[in-house]
Amino acid sequence: MEYPRPLTMVDVVLFTIADDTLSVVLEKRANAPFRGRFALPGGYIHVDEDEDAEDSARRVLAAKCGVSDVYLEQLYTFTGRARDPRDWSVTIAYCAVAPAQRVPARASTKIVPLTEATGLPFDHDRILARAATRLRDKATYSSLPGFLLPETFTYPQLQRVYEVVTGEHLDTSSFRRKTLELRMIEPVSSTQERGARGRPAQLYRLADQTLRAYQRKI
Amino acid sequence: MEYPRPLTMVDVVLFTIADDTLSVVLEKRANAPFRGRFALPGGYIHVDEDEDAEDSARRVLAAKCGVSDVYLEQLYTFTGRARDPRDWSVTIAYCAVAPAQRVPARASTKIVPLTEATGLPFDHDRILARAATRLRDKATYSSLPGFLLPETFTYPQLQRVYEVVTGEHLDTSSFRRKTLELRMIEPVSSTQERGARGRPAQLYRLADQTLRAYQRKI
DNA sequence: TGAATAGTGTCTTTAAGACACTATTCA
DNA sequence: TGAATAGTGTCTTAAAGACACTATTCA
Structure with a gap:
């Protein structure tokens, strides 16, 4: 026996760092309901073209935000x-x-600081809150914030990203010790950043395109 | 514009401990496909009677397994x-x-050790594997395994449950120290277990019907 | 040389692990 | 009293935090 099927969609919370601030990408809705309001980018699952819902999410991200090949x-x-x-x-x-x-600039999207992304339609405030909690949580035990940085980056940049996400100051020495222990990044051979004031920093890249995480024991 | 809607269901992995072994409840399918095979208890979302999918899951659990008011x-x-x-x-x-x-005994359900629940229909092996990983993971930093025990229990029983779930031996002293730190249980006043060999144990109950978890810092 | 930023060493504090010890019951 | 199980104290080891120090660049 069959039952009436609910509406089935995907929504994506796309985080990025703009002006040293944790931000999220919103999309101006082109259709009812809430036409013209900014909301999380989302869309129906297309059963004819999507293999699974992650496919749908990537399609939505590409179509609505022009973003592809990101951590999801x-x-x-x-x-x-x-x-x-x-x-x-x-x-x-x-x-x-x-x-x-x-994240390309587009007329239909905007990048807003997380703290200003409130009053969204549907239950998108709740979705966003849960996403922010997840991100902050994983910042305390995984390499997730590393995906907010370009291909190569310096240690101070990496540390700054962790500080922006968690909202806490981190000690340089401890931070290096722990990221080393996790082996989440590796130096890019003999390449240094130049031109800035002060000692140039070693460049690194993520050691892995998947997440690295600690295990804790009770 | 609307799109054809996918089938939408819930499936439940119900863990319990039987004969000191981490086990899972399977249900004999009454309908096609895979009629007569054992699978995870599941069913369609009933949009007319369920407020949300958690409702559906609780309805399925009650209808198919006779189980209610459990941690979910x-x-x-x-x-x-x-x-x-x-x-x-x-x-x-x-x-x-x-x-x-x-978990009442029923003709249509069976409780099998986790290790023997393989070769299930659909992608239920995958679902079960992810559930087991989640449970074992949370056993290392939360009070989740406590919900495998009845209302009141002793410290040795609690420790045993953690050992069964994680598959590792735990040190009594360290285990007590950490559960104390989490404040996940509280003594049931002036009640002791009696009759068994050896010193009777203090009874405890979970301090909270929601999960207690550690935070780790990077 | 000194301002600026990158990166290291080391001492202190806290948490985890190991394990021997004491406590309370019953037969 | 001794077998059985419950529960505690304490020493050792490992991880986290704090912070002062050295290193390398540019002007």
Whole structure:
């Protein structure tokens, strides 16, 4: 026996760092409901062209934000009768992370500081809050914030990104010790940054395109 | 513009401990596909009666396993064209944890050791694997395994549950120190277990019906 | 040389692990 | 009293934090 099927969508929380501030990409809605309002980029699952929902999320990210090949992980699935005025709905939310350079400027999108992304339509405030918690949480035990940086970066840049995401000051020495222990980054051979004031820094890249995380024991 | 909607379901991985072994509840499928085979308990979302998908999961758990008021958390959403022969499908998987006493014996269900729950239909092996990873992971930094025990329990029982879930031997002294630090349990006033050999143990209960977890810092 | 930023060494503090010890019950 | 199980104290080891120090560049 079959049942009426709920609306099924994906929504993406795309984080980036703009002006040293943790920010999120919003999209101006082209359709009802909430036409003209800014919301999380999202869209229907296209069963004819998407192999799975992660495919849908990547398609949405490419179509609506011009962003591809970024770190993407499933966040949570938000469901219920009340969250969308059209119908009982399911949205599979994804969390994406990209360096600002990879997010093109577009008329239909804007990059806003996380703290200013409130009052969004649907339950997007809740989705965003959960995504922010996930990101901050993973910043304390994984390499996730590293995906906010371009291909190569310096240690001070990496540390700064962790500080921006967690909102806390980190000690240089301890930070290096722990990232070394995780082996999350590797030096890019014999390349240094030049031209700035002070001693030029060694460049690094992420050791892995997947996440590195600590294990904790009870 | 609307798109054809995928099939939308929930599946539940219900963990329990039977004979000192981490086990999972399977249900004999009453309908096609895979009629007669054992699989994870699951079912369609009923948009007319369920407020949200967690509601659906609790309804499924009550209807198919006779289990209610248990710890339940969303695990992951499995999607795609290939995972169900009927259609492009979405299943929101939940992870549930209950003491064996609360899982009634039924003709249509069976409790099997986790290690023997393989070769399940659909992608249920994958779902189960992810659930097991989640449970074992949370056993290292949260009170989750505590929900495998009845209302009140002793310290040795609690430690045993953690050992069964993680598969590792734990030191009594360290275990007590850490659970104290988390403040996850509290003594039940002036009640002791009696009758067994040896010194009777103090009874405890979980301090909280929600999860308690450590924070680690990078 | 000194301002600026990068990077290291080391002492202190805190948490984890190991393990021997004491405590309370029953037969 | 001794077997059995519950529960504690304490020494050792490892990880985290704090912070002063050295290093390399440019003007």
